[in-house]
Amino acid sequence: MSLRQLGRTVCRQKEVKYDLTSTPLDRCLSTTDLSLIAIGCMLGSGVYVLTGEIAGEMAGPAGAISFLISGIVALMAAMCYMECATRLPETGASYLYAYVAFGEIFAFMIGWNAIILRVMSVALVSRGWSAYFDNIINGVVGNWTVEVILDGEPWDSPLLGDYPDFLAAGIAILVCILVAVGTSISARANGFFVTINVITVALVLVTGFVYADFDNLTHPDGYFPFGFNGVLTGSAACFTGYCGFEAVAFSAEEAKNPSRGLPIGVIIGFLVSMLCYSGVLISLTAMVPYTDINVESPFVAAFGAVGANWMQYVVAVGALCSMTGCIINCVFCVARCIYALARDGLLPKFLGYTHPVSKTPVTSTLFGGSLSVIITIFVDFVSLIQFLSLVAFIEFIIVIASSIMLRYRPDQEVSGYASLGGSNTHVTEVSHVPNVSIQNGSIQNGSAQNGGTPNGKKGHRHHRNSAETTPLLNNNGKPHPKRRYQDSNLKRMGAPNPGPTVALCIIGFICFSCGSMVLLTYFFDEISSGSLPYILSLAALLLLTLVVCIPLIRLPQYGDNIPFKVPLMPYFPLVSLLANVFLMVQFSAIAFIEFGIWTAIELVVYFIYGVSHSHESEKYKHRISKHVDIQPNGDVTESIPITRDFETSDHGSRRSSADNNAYWAGDSLVTSSETSFAGC
Missing domain, CATH: 1.20.1740.10 (Amino acid/polyamine transporter I)
Structure with missing residues (x-):
């Protein structure tokens, strides 16, 4: 491997299914x-x-x-x-x-x-x-x-x-x-x-x-x-x-x-x-x-x-x-x-x-x-x-x-779509696409007189961020110019696949803030006495701590349908993160050594037993999705089943956010852009 x-x-x-009734435990x-x-x-x-x-x-x-x-x-x-x-x-x-x-x-x-x-x-x-x-x-x-x-x-x-x-x-x-x-x-x-x-x-x-x-x-x-x-x-x-x-x-x-x-x-x-x-x-x-x-x-x-x-x-x-x-x-x-x-x-x-x-x-x-x-x-x-x-x-x-990671993950739930929290599928509803229908097992192109969605239903703009609510295609089937501009404006920071960018920002924030707190805790006397190396080191770490937060401020957030949301995202969690890091660095070195030994034991147990018995193993070996391709002229091709073996293949084809792939989800035509693993 x-x-x-x-x-x-x-x-x-x-993958977590949002079905509150399907639990063997007692909701009491x-x-x-x-x-x-x-x-x-x-x-x-x-x-x-x-x-x-x-x-x-x-x-x-x-x-x-x-x-x-x-x-x-x-x-x-x-x-x-x-x-x-x-x-x-x-x-x-x-x-x-x-x-x-x-x-x-x-x-x-x-x-x-x-x-x-x-x-x-x-x-x-x-x-x-x-x-x-x-x-x-x-x-x-x-x-x-x-x-x-x-x-x-x-x-x-x-x-x-x-x-x-x-x-x-x-x-x-x-x-x-x-x-x-x-x-x-x-x-x-x-x-x-x-x-x-x-x-x-x-x-x-x-x-x-x-x-x-x-x-x-x-x-x-x-x-x-x-x-x-x-x-x-x-x-x-x-x-x-x-x-x-x-x-x-x-x-x-x-x-x-x-x-x-x-x-x-x-x-x-x-x-x-x-x-x-x-x-x-x-x-x-x-x-x-x-x-x-x-x-x-x-x-x-x-x-x-x-x-x-x-x-x-x-x-x-x-x-x-x-x-x-x-x-x-x-x-x-x-x-x-x-x-x-x-x-x-x-x-x-x-x-x-x-x-x-x-x-x-x-x-x-x-x-x-x-x-x-x-x-x-x-x-x-x-x-x-x-x-x-x-x-x-x-x-x-x-x-x-x-x-923080989940707030920047594109929403999973779209009308008629069975929501799978934490899945690797980004679903965005398309408001302006040619109307299509399925007859005799094949997909056929139809008129757009009903607003571009099946059954004459108009599409809804699901995400609050303008970069996500702008239609992917205009009326003639070509990429929408406003959407193209918005995508290019955020592309450098990983949108609309922000997982790796957000993960790196969080890791950087924790590392740099940890270094800053260590200096303030254990070298405060040197800093207060005006020692230039310590002052410059502290200033550099604080500056880097702020810099890594910039993508979190610029990237679009999701989750309008979350029942309870942390206010002032990402500022509120980052302040909480900083406070917890400050308290964590107060512990003695022996506590971190004990934690390191315990972590090594965890990893041994995971690689001996957990990695091979995980239920997610089978799900990731055979992930099948159906999609249809919308051509620039408005034609819709046949649906093609695609099987991806994430564990055995290094060269599986991946669709970017610009790919005009779509599939039916309930009564809506949606596009699917596969996101990479947040931690990889």
Whole structure:
């Protein structure tokens, strides 16, 4: 296999049919359920712990601003998720979007990372639940395990915990069974725990303000004791508190109305979470000065300091409920991610089984839960926190890039045409072509008196960009002069096949912005001291970052029929991309080394199993399309079946945008120009 054939194979893209009824899963999640899922993932135990860390060690009372800034940045990434989710209403989230936008190998890597991230999250939160509960009962469970099972000698290993955490494993098992029983049942359970958590947060907020001394907000070092740099540092740490909103995207195939429910659910989740985080931090710093905050148990210590000891039990109940809801949502995401890969053939087929009664991916739920239970019992996550956070940021970056790629992909849906999202066919309706008809199995030329479309129906201009709505041909069958000018004006940037150009722009933006952020983060002292080489390097990287955005501004955008669109494309996603890159470069080198090793393992698994078992393999071996040729004099030739073997042929004929090839799609005559793979 040549390099070109290998590139075409690993970059093949998934075709997604927009049929909301053809799913074996149960579409039972309402907008309220989706909102509660978003709140449950974002408003976890961090509201009782993370707020103390931000206020006590990073930003002081100004930590409320840190939570607002971080929430806005996370919301920008969430909007990119929602555009992709409403455009591709299937489960799989980041894996699916990467598959459609960039190709199979990128999707497998993202899907593999998404699985390990959620499996680790289940184990991490389960161990947190166990530790919190054990702390309430004065360490009875932990002490008994060490004394009875380990003969009084705890484990001493960098990757293992002090003892096997069977309580955490039991919680994970119960949640896995709950999720496997049914989506509606797990959604109700999540709603119950989230409601208790929100009530607890509200009670903490009100009680905190009752005992508040608002002079503490500016005592002893003012409202910004760590300066504005402390606010920015706190914002980077706060971002982890908002991670989890992608669970709503995993619910796309089980939402009753994904085009409406998904965006509303995410927005409500962010508004509630941002208000709760900021309000709780204000109440905490108003009760006690930021210098007196106990970082490990901030609210228990704060309520004890003001004489409200009874509130520690309320906080304990809220924390346990929040973590339980978080475990439910994490298990839900693990199961759907494994199910999505197995359904596409990239993982063993049995993992894609859906129970006919519960309509849940039972085998993937139990398999993912089993992995989580094993890891929960043995592994300590202190040394893996940065690696898991890095994986999450890379996933966000890929989804943001996918939203940009899909917006510049020509629309697939034209009247009467069965839409295949992510296919390699660009469909544009022709408004002015000679009328044709099919009689006795052959195509015959007819008059153009009915407006150039079958059945006397006039063509509709589908794309908003003038370069796409201008007719390809004028009334005498020759290329339209305005269209010819518009095509030549954009031809240099890849229109009307913008995939490779957009992909290169995104890659360049990420690389150059990453270099800029590295200089600003690790060489800021040299730059501020006036070191010319560093200043010139930074200026060059910033200039290149701006230059690669020019094609994204000039190229036509598509997607007028998308239910939810990111505003200010491409500026909004690019700013979000820049913010995520800035946060990503803050991680240590060891996290990137761990990610590199894990990526190498992914690639080995993909080339050994995934590439040969993928369901897209058969589709790309035999892709058959029918077309008719419209001659300059208006004659229409016979339809010719064309078979392209993308994996075995390097010399298949390709039609450019100027080719006047057309075929029937419902009641409209459309032209088809084949686009190349975005990632190749």
